[in-house]
Amino acid sequence: MAELAPVMASVHAPQLIAPPPTEDPEQVRLTLEAMAKLGRRLDEVQPDALLLIAGDHLEGFFLNCVAPFTVFLAEEASGTFAGRHWSYPVANELALSLVEDCLEAGFDLAYSQETELDHASLVPLHYILGKRPIPIVPLFVNVYVPPQPPPTRCYQLGQALGDVLRRRPERVAVLASGGMSHYPGTERYGNPDYAFDYKLLDQLKAGHGQALIDCPPATLDDTGNVELRTWLVAMGTIGHDRPLELLTYQPTWHHGYAVGEWALPDGESAT
């Protein structure tokens, strides 16, 4: 059984790459500082792979097939954003095993051999993984195209993934990429629900992850938190009673930027 590695969550706002003048530089600085801290956790733990759980923005996938959960099986994962190109090696054998083992465990994961990483993957990979030679396993969650997988199912997938990962020889870090309250493309873009975020964060910090599992899908939509489905998958890998160590929460004019790491179970150390 491999030791557990950090289970992390991060914002991926496109504004974090080359911030436009609309952004508060101090809020950006504090957010990037927290993301860099997660990167240093990878240095401490030196995992063999990084499971990246990201929400698609109708960019990597279109309406020809909308799968709740899709694993990317490829030799490398790459993408272009804001005129820059990134490419990362994929732990393809591990990724294939995850699909096989989850199918065996009753989780009908989809897989793809052709897609591109969008900003939801590229921003956290750029600031947290950086140039560390750790292969990734991209897992995409349908967060934006209703009907999406309900919170309970996202959490259960995380539990199944956690069970599979603990039986693997590799030590695998987990990173959920998803923003708190924001409403891209809608009339509510400049009016995030910070109050909901603060209340939920208090519960997560106290180890009451059940509060997020119990969120009805309509509440996630209403509060601009559809992307927290990625957090639910990550949380499922270690359990909902683990307190979230919040490294930062920045209530920007359009988005609640949060970065954190869940405390590992008692007696288990990630270093």
Next chain:
Amino acid sequence: MSRSTDPSLHYRHPPASAFRLNKLLYRVRMDDAVRQQFLADPDSVVAGCQLSDEAARAVKDLDVNKLSALGAHPLLAFMARFNVEHERRQQPS
């Protein structure tokens, strides 16, 4: 009405009736050649897509709220406009 099409949702299920509209917005967003054509001659891009006059007008105007009301996914409408405006700024005037 299904839960996924509830008008109070920010992100609703894109109805099958709006598929051609969503496909066009996706192509304008993702395909450089289509976007260039849209900048040069939007009518030629919209023609042949079998859109209603109202939807064709909304695409040419890149009116995100109108497009969403017609069944476009907000992210597709928003990013199509974002990429077109970005490209327009890059072009010599």
